[in-house]
Amino acid sequence: MSLVLDWNNNQSKFEIPETWITMLNEILQLAAANEGLTSGEVTLTFTDNEEIHELNKTYRGIDRPTDVLSFAMNDDGVDELDIIFEVDSEDELDPISGMxxxxxISVERAEEQRLEYGHSLEREIGFLFVHGFLHLxxxxxxxxxxxxxMTAKQEAVLQQVGLTR
Known part of the structure; x- marks a missing residue:
């Protein structure tokens, strides 16, 4: 099994170019390799501020939109996640829980932040994705x-794919 990125688009304000998916797949492969992972599946959903606001309120008790949310399948149910998966001798994720x-990611919030920080929307999406992946x-x-x-790990991956500030 390899690393798989499944994605969907639940917003209509921004087009999701195929180049983003290619870039995010590359980010996934690099970030996973840096962590010693060679298999697993990540689902990515692009959304807007309204939907992510509702998710943030429902699942985190925070009544405002955010930029990225991560929901780990190996969540131990405590406030913040610990690194709880184990890598076996062949550097494979436990095959029982490959997800x-x-x-x-709120593309709408990413656009706001990229304007604030003065870099491309592609860079902001890449940053939010690797950030969310590390949370997983x-x-x-x-x-x-x-x-x-976490910042060092994020920046290392972004440098590798050429998404500098």
């Missing part, structure tokens, strides 16, 4: 040390 989880694996940014680690 890593879902990433939901249990990484977080609750304190300075974990935020620095």
């Amino acid at each position: 890593l989880g879902d990433i939901i 694996l249990g990484y977080d940014h609750q304190d300075e040390q974990s935020e620095a680690e």
Whole structure:
């Protein structure tokens, strides 16, 4: 099994170019390889601020839109995820739970942020995707040390695909 990206588009404000999907597949492969993963499945949904606001309110109790949400299949049900999957001797994800989880990106919020930060929408989508992927694996940014680690991992992947600021 290899790493698979399934995606769908639940918003109508922005076209999702095929080049984004190619880029996100490359990001997935690089980020997974950096973590020692060679198999698994990620589902990505593009949405708008209204839908992600509702999801954020329902699942996180935060009554506002956000840019990206991640729902890990290996969630241990506690406040924040720990890295709870184990890689076997062949660097394969446990075959019973090949689904890593879902990433939901508000393209509308990504557009707002890319204008704020002064870079391309493609770069912002790439950043949000790798950020969400690392959350699926249990990484977080609750304190300075974990935020620095996550930021370094994100930037390394974005550099590898040429998505610099």
